[in-house]
Amino acid sequence: MDSFINQYGFLIVQMVLQAVLALSLYLPLMAGQLSLASPAFYAVGGYVAAVLSTQKFLPPAGTVFPEPVQSLVIWLATVFPGAQDGLYPAGLVVLEMLIAGLISGVLALMVGFPALRLRGIYLALATIAFVEIVRVLSLNLPVTGGAIGIFNIPQPFHTKFEYLWIAGPLILLSVWFVARLERTRVGRAFAALREDELAATAMGINPTYHKVLAFTLGAVLAGMVGVVSAHFLNTWNARQGTFDLGVLVLAYVVIGGARTFAGPVLGALLLTALPEVLRAVAGLPGLPTWLTEFLREGRLIIYGILIAVGTVFFPQGLLTPEIFTRRRRPPGIQDSGAGETAPTEVS
Amino acid sequence: MNLTAGFQIIVNGMATGGVYAIFALGYTLVFSILGIINFAHSAVFTLGAYFTYALLGSQFGFNGLLARGRLPFGLSFPLALLGGAILAGLVAVMVERLAFRPLRKRGADPLLMLVSSLGVAVAIVNIIQYLFGAEPYTFPNILGGLPGSVNLGTPGTPLVARTVQLLIAGVSLVILALLTVYINYTNTGKALRAVAEDATTASLLGINTDRLVLLTFFLSGFIGGIAGTLVGLSVGITGPYFGIAFGLKGLSVIILGGLGSIPGAVLGGIVIGIGENLVPAEHVGYKDAVAFALLFIVLLVRPQGLLGRTQIQKV
Amino acid sequence: MSLLAVRNMTRRFGGLLAVSDVSFSVYKGEIFGLIGPNGAGKTTLFNLITGLTPPSSGDLEYKNRYITRLKPHQIAELGIARTFQNIRLFGNLTALENVLVSQHVHTRSGVLSGVIGTPGARREERQARWQAMELLEMVKLSDRAHVPALSFSYGDQRRLEIARALALQPELLLLDEPSAGMNANEKTTLTGFIREIRDRFGLTVVLIEHHVPMVMNLCDRIAVLNFGQLIALGEPAAVQNDSAVIEAYLGEQ
Numbered sequence: 001m002d003s004f005i006n007q008y009g010f011l012i013v014q015m016v017l018q019a020v021l022a023l024s025l026y027l028p029l030m031a032g033q034l035s036l037a038s039p040a041f042y043a044v045g046g047y048v049a050a051v052l053s054t055q056k057f058l059p060p061a062g063t064v065f066p067e068p069v070q071s072l073v074i075w076l077a078t079v080f081p082g083a084q085d086g087l088y089p090a091g092l093v094v095l096e097m098l099i100a101g102l103i104s105g106v107l108a109l110m111v112g113f114p115a116l117r118l119r120g121i122y123l124a125l126a127t128i129a130f131v132e133i134v135r136v137l138s139l140n141l142p143v144t145g146g147a148i149g150i151f152n153i154p155q156p157f158h159t160k161f162e163y164l165w166i167a168g169p170l171i172l173l174s175v176w177f178v179a180r181l182e183r184t185r186v187g188r189a190f191a192a193l194r195e196d197e198l199a200a201t202a203m204g205i206n207p208t209y210h211k212v213l214a215f216t217l218g219a220v221l222a223g224m225v226g227v228v229s230a231h232f233l234n235t236w237n238a239r240q241g242t243f244d245l246g247v248l249v250l251a252y253v254v255i256g257g258a259r260t261f262a263g264p265v266l267g268a269l270l271l272t273a274l275p276e277v278l279r280a281v282a283g284l285p286g287l288p289t290w291l292t293e294f295l296r297e298g299r300l301i302i303y304g305i306l307i308a309v310g311t312v313f314f315p316q317g318l319l320t321p322e323i324f325t326r327r328r329r330p331p332g333i334q335d336s337g338a339g340e341t342a343p344t345e346v347s
Numbered sequence: 348m349n350l351t352a353g354f355q356i357i358v359n360g361m362a363t364g365g366v367y368a369i370f371a372l373g374y375t376l377v378f379s380i381l382g383i384i385n386f387a388h389s390a391v392f393t394l395g396a397y398f399t400y401a402l403l404g405s406q407f408g409f410n411g412l413l414a415r416g417r418l419p420f421g422l423s424f425p426l427a428l429l430g431g432a433i434l435a436g437l438v439a440v441m442v443e444r445l446a447f448r449p450l451r452k453r454g455a456d457p458l459l460m461l462v463s464s465l466g467v468a469v470a471i472v473n474i475i476q477y478l479f480g481a482e483p484y485t486f487p488n489i490l491g492g493l494p495g496s497v498n499l500g501t502p503g504t505p506l507v508a509r510t511v512q513l514l515i516a517g518v519s520l521v522i523l524a525l526l527t528v529y530i531n532y533t534n535t536g537k538a539l540r541a542v543a544e545d546a547t548t549a550s551l552l553g554i555n556t557d558r559l560v561l562l563t564f565f566l567s568g569f570i571g572g573i574a575g576t577l578v579g580l581s582v583g584i585t586g587p588y589f590g591i592a593f594g595l596k597g598l599s600v601i602i603l604g605g606l607g608s609i610p611g612a613v614l615g616g617i618v619i620g621i622g623e624n625l626v627p628a629e630h631v632g633y634k635d636a637v638a639f640a641l642l643f644i645v646l647l648v649r650p651q652g653l654l655g656r657t658q659i660q661k662v
Numbered sequence: 663m664s665l666l667a668v669r670n671m672t673r674r675f676g677g678l679l680a681v682s683d684v685s686f687s688v689y690k691g692e693i694f695g696l697i698g699p700n701g702a703g704k705t706t707l708f709n710l711i712t713g714l715t716p717p718s719s720g721d722l723e724y725k726n727r728y729i730t731r732l733k734p735h736q737i738a739e740l741g742i743a744r745t746f747q748n749i750r751l752f753g754n755l756t757a758l759e760n761v762l763v764s765q766h767v768h769t770r771s772g773v774l775s776g777v778i779g780t781p782g783a784r785r786e787e788r789q790a791r792w793q794a795m796e797l798l799e800m801v802k803l804s805d806r807a808h809v810p811a812l813s814f815s816y817g818d819q820r821r822l823e824i825a826r827a828l829a830l831q832p833e834l835l836l837l838d839e840p841s842a843g844m845n846a847n848e849k850t851t852l853t854g855f856i857r858e859i860r861d862r863f864g865l866t867v868v869l870i871e872h873h874v875p876m877v878m879n880l881c882d883r884i885a886v887l888n889f890g891q892l893i894a895l896g897e898p899a900a901v902q903n904d905s906a907v908i909e910a911y912l913g914e915q
Contacts, residue, residue, distance in 0.1 A: 184776030204738035304470030
């Protein structure tokens with residue numbers, strides 16, 4: 001068990017963090033908005049953590065805050081275990097997450113109100129532009145450490161695997177949040193906008209409000225993942241949170257299934273594990289050398305092909321809501337009228 | 348800023364912008380027919396540069412499967428450019444068959460084509476890396492005895508253009524002119540425009556949509572391959588990922604000009620090219636943000652782009 | 663008393679005058695028919711009233727309040743609900759969810775209270791579901807409340823769309839060709855149904871309809887549009903004998 005954790009602890013936490021990131025992209029999608037902005041908020045969150053933990057929260061807990069905040073910082077720094085043996089207090093990581101969530105949320109409101117007037121591909125492209133602007137800024141601003149970035153971000157745990165103490169509750173809370181949301185008034189408003197924006201507005205749904213809300217919720221989540229990732233990776237720079245990451249996260253959602261929260265989570269877990277699985281397969285004895293070689297060096301080729309093939313053969317993704325509802329539906333009630341189903345417009 | 352400096356900025360901007368424009372044309376062609384962005388275009392662009400490099404008979408790098416090898420023959424630069432472009436065009440056709448057609452036939456959500464083309468892009472880029480290694484490649488000198496730069500001004504007020512820039516500008520112009528003639532004055536071009544206008548009606552009128560889509564992909568790959576080679580000539584091939592940065596800027600170009608508009612792509616390319624050259628040297632780090640800041644502003648102020656048409660939503 | 667007043671409403675699409683200087687009032691409690699040949703501008707007029715299409719000029723007054731510049735969701739909040747000519751249900755949502763969406767403006771729970779499930783939010787949700795089921799019962803779809811809307815038959819979808827509109831608790835209900843695709847028998851049933859909901863919910867109904875006998879039988883008053891212009895307005899018998907109306911319909915044949 002120990003050796004398993006040593007070998008795969010990093011991967012497991014990575015899978016969990018990517019799953020939360022997938023949910024951050026799924027949230028705006030719930031309201032029908034394809035946004036690739038998650039990496040930008042992820043990057044911002046990471047910088048919040050990096051700056052606060054390396055410059056502001058340094059034990060003995062800083063000197064820079066006005067009084068009520070200062071007490072809170074000191075209290076958080078001591079209330080969680082671990083602070084004693086030279087580790088960075090986990091309580092402060094939580095505080096960083098809240099701050100990063102707040103900053104990401106405010107930023108999302110500022111970007112979201114103008115950008116969410118755009119539809120479909122235009123919105124996706126605007127969010128890509130936003131990601132690039134954040135990247136160029138972080139390459140050039142002094143506070144983000146320029147091209148070098150910020151390194152030696154303090155560690156709240158002895159091993160990478162122990163990051164599950166933070167990543168675990170984060171994914172559970174996010175899944176619970178999104179799953180619940182889908183069954184509430186606001187979640188249904190999102191779904192209605194996604195299905196048919198025009199009809200939804202005619203039924204009294206305020207489109208701008210709900211789109212910005214969904215976008216902001218996703219941003220808050222991405223910012224929080226950024227905080228955990230910055231500590232987890234020990235260093236943060238402009239190569240985190242780029243367009244590439246956006247593509248990857250979009251692939252999680254599409255491969256996993258974009259119509260239920262479970263899809264993005266499954267997609268993220270599978271696709272994050274895939275390169276490691278391929279590496280493990282390459283290590284199996286008895287394979288011809290060329291295959292071993294290819295699996296080792298060409299992993300990402302297979303990865304790309306799987307994304308393309310997966311999309312083509314499972315356009316709905318691996319998981320659809322029907323998988324969950326079919327089982328629950330009482331027997332005897334069929335999807336009626338298969339022969340006389342009215343044509344519905346797919347937009 | 349004096350007049351000469353202004354001209355210098357325009358010359359540099361046009362050279363950069365010309366490449367942006369022909370790169371973006373590949374996006375625009377496909378978008379006008381299918382209404383979707385082909386994210387594999389930047390990978391095809393990259394491939395074009397590698398193909399031309401190989402066809403010139405140059406030696407491959409020290410990494411990758413083809414390390415230290417070279418083709419048994421070497422073509423002259425114009426032939427290699429053409430060959431590279433044709434091969435890139437064929438790859439684009441393959442991309443259409445693999446990533447677009449199956450979904451198109453099923454009437455799937457265009458978002459899915461976006462993702463499948465991204466998957467193909469990842470695969471292509473990594474195939475390049477597998478074969479050629481991740482190292483940068485420099486094109487051999489193809490200018491022969493020509494000088495490296497030309498002074499278009501006077502000795503007193505120099506207006507210097509690199510010869511490569513002039514070559515790029517020239518080739519870009521030729522491509523634009525040919526494409527404009529092709530689209531506007533040939534039967535195939537007219538059929539293309541008909542499909543872009545209304546694919547359903549066009550197919551009812553007996554236009555073979557599938558063949559035209561293939562042709563469009565070929566053209567987009569062909570032009571993209573040339574753009575890749577030209578950029579490679581100018582700054583070198585910086586590795587398998589060198590198309591990605593262009594890919595993103597190309598998006599800005601087409602949005603700026605108006606999605607699906609060919610003159611728009613040209614205008615967008617030039618505006619961004621000049622905009623980037625306006626960034627003062629001490630802030631050169633922000634140069635890459637110009638395209639995206641412009642994109643963001645245009646989307647907010649005039650979402651249909653400079654030359655695009657508004658779309659009326661039907662109830 | 664006039665519930666809705668349409669004043670000099672005009673809408674151009676490029677060079678086309680889809681609706682041209684149309685004025686009329688709809689009185690509280692009446693069933694008001696909107697007829698006219700294809701392309702006469704009837705659906706455009708619905709879109710103007712519900713704010714989906716902004717007018718080129720003209721004014722809308724609803725319950726003595728100008729609503730011309732309001733957004734569609736604000737107009738819906740004021741109690742104007744509609745159905746669509748080409749049925750626009752939320753296909754992947756269940757019948758129940760479709761109806762629940764329209765209760766949005768009458769419920770309050772936000773992201774947090776909903777997700778956490780505060781007692782208030784839970785009570786509200788229970789009540790909303792109960793009311794939605796009642797509406798589904800009324801349109802005889804309650805046994806399939808948990809089936810996605812897109813798998814319903816055409817006629818069922820039309821009824822579900824009416825239930826969804828009613829969930830908005832409107833005072834003014836706009837029905838865009840509610841009998842399209844129905845046989846004579848179903849049309850008769852529908853006529854009775856529209857009267858029933860008008861009485862039960864105290865509605866005012868405006869409907870676009872092609873089937874002339876149904877309009878004559880059902881409507882208190884009728885407006886006739888042709889090429890975007892209002893050419894006749896009045897009680898069914900009067901309109902039926904109006905020379906301009908006869909010409910518009912005969913001219914078409």
